[in-house]
Amino acid sequence: MMHNKLNLCLPAAFIALLFVGCKTYKNTTETGIVLTNNSSLELTDKPISIAKKLLPVKENLNNYPVLVYKNDTIPSQVNDLDGDGKWDELFLVTNFSANEKKNTQLVWVKKAPKFTIRTSARFGKREAENEPLQPATEETVNANQVYKKLGFQKYQTDGPSWENDKVGFRHYLDGRNAKDVFGKKIPAITPENVGISSKGAVEDNYHVMYDWGRDVFPVGNSAGLGGYALLVGNEINRLGILGTDTLNNIERTTFKIVSEGPENSVLSYDYHNWNASGNKYQVKEITSIWPGMYGFKNTVSLDGLKGNEMLLIALSNINNQKPLNVVEAGNFVCLIQHDNLGYNREWIMGTAIIVPKKGYNGYMEAPKTGQITNSYLAKFKVENNEPISYYAIAAWELSADKNFKDANYFTNYVTNLAKQLAAEITVIIKK
Known part of the structure; x- marks a missing residue:
């Protein structure tokens, strides 16, 4: 993967410097x-x-x-x-x-x-299909600059990716705005060339197993793990579009790697004039990851709300054949699933969203067809410019901790993590 080292932290690889005395x-x-x-x-x-x-x-x-x-x-x-x-x-x-x-x-x-x-963020892009990818720290995407309209994939791993010593994630900046999971088998930061061919072109080379791991989570037409949508009245509105669409419902998207360092990597997204149910919304999203946690923190705030909306926080349930487990833990509600959630049900995985108890209005299931499918959607009544923070969690059986193969172990991990986060x-x- 392409690393874009910002001069905020000056990290060096894999050796901690301890001052004695x-x-x-x-x-x-x-x-x-x-x-x-x-x-x-x-x-x-x-x-x-x-x-x-x-x-x-x-x-x-x-x-x-x-x-x-x-x-x-x-x-x-x-x-x-x-x-x-x-x-x-x-x-x-x-x-x-x-x-x-x-x-x-x-x-x-x-x-x-x-x-x-112990953390990293990276982003690579190209302006034409025959140009090699270049590392970048920011991007602006207009409504017609989406994958289907361009005719080629512009971004390494379909958009930015971020990771810590436990797990990795990626965001589809190509208009879909879903979030995917990289399963990691080792704590080291993954290679720079994930998603890049030997000639510097975009290449899907991460759906095969490497020593470090691979992309393990199917997303389809869901919003992935920790993506979100807006319920306006009875209509579910996707933030963005499907891969088959040629015009985004967001007028302009701006992205930036805010910080990248040994202990914290932060990414930001601004969605300008999101057209949802005939209204225009402004959205600010901040993604933050730090070591030790099988997940990341996401913070979302909206402007332009009319009063009849609910924010929907998504948990893709593709390949899940077991009931959703909803557990209260401290100041949070945990929506937990554990099954053969990997591609073709090949691996056992646990995924969860940890959402605030305050404002939680239960959950709904996405319809079988439409802009968002195959998802549990946690519902929240939100106010203009009032941020809501939540956590997206993923662990598979090939993680460093092999106990995640057990459903009770994963549930206990998620609920204990929620209590720690509230401390x-x-x-x-x-x-």
């Missing part, structure tokens, strides 16, 4: 930061975001922030989320025992430390 930071300014797990749960790879505005930043030094705990650095990175060229959050991932309090030191260093790369970390900065 605070004397490493001689002649630097230190600030105490207390991180407290307020739950009775043990937390693994818990993500924490600390806004730059809360930190005692000395802009003229142009230094880089790191957190030190018991003489070791906590893996972290800085993210520029608003695209102004300056970082605005310190993002880190760490473990906590139940009710643990970590007294860390914020230390400013001249150069970003090098952590093991709050208090951040106290002692300036």
Whole structure:
């Protein structure tokens, strides 16, 4: 796969740099930061975001922030989320025992430390069928620039892909806007040439098994795992079109890799003038992935709502022959399926969406025909410009954890993950 390394994090491959002793930071300014797990749960790879505005930043030094705990650095990175060229959050991932309090030191260093790369985002595109793919970090797609109209696939893996050390995903930017799953057998980041031929052309070479894994999840005319639609009255409206359509129902789509680093990769999508049931909607979507979780976080907000709409969060159920399992866990509702969900029912997989309990209005099944089929659709009443965040989870029997072959094990994983995601970390900065 094509990697587009943004100079926000300066990661290096597979070797974590640990600082031994605070004397490493001689002649630097230190600030105490207390991180407290307020739950009775043990937390693994818990993500924490600390806004730059809360930190005692000395802009003229142009230094880089790191957190030190018991003489070791906590893996972290800085993210520029608003695209102004300056970082605005310190993002880190760490473990906590139940009710643990970590007294860390914020230390400013001249150069970003090098952590093991555990997340990645990539995107490749071409402007003509006879041109080689080029790495890119952003794209604008107009309504007539869709796969069927162009007559060729413009994008590597049909659109951007992202991954962590557990699992990978891809988004069909060619107008379909569905989300697919790469099953990973190893924690290393997958090769750059996935989806690219030896001559630099788009090639579907990821539906065969490699040492790292393969694309394992059938999507068809569903919105995939974690895609979404809009219910207006009684009409289900797909965000985008089917592969056989030549004109998108979205006037313009803009995409960007916001950040790519060892601990976090973030992608954004803006859908301008989405025509759904005769209305025009504006949609903002943010996708974020960090290590340790068999899934990703998605945040969606809409503008232009009239009051008779519901957001539908999708869970493709192609190949599922067992009942959907709906479980409440903490602040979330988990919609879980576990069956031979892989291509041709070849592999056992578990897939799920973890959605907020607040605003959840049950679920419906997509019709057998139409713009969206073969899906469970979780229903939410949403307000203009009020974001909703949820999680899409996927694990197959060939993952590093072979226990996912068992349905009860996967269900327990999803519900425990939901409780961990709901657990709050208090951040106290002692300036």
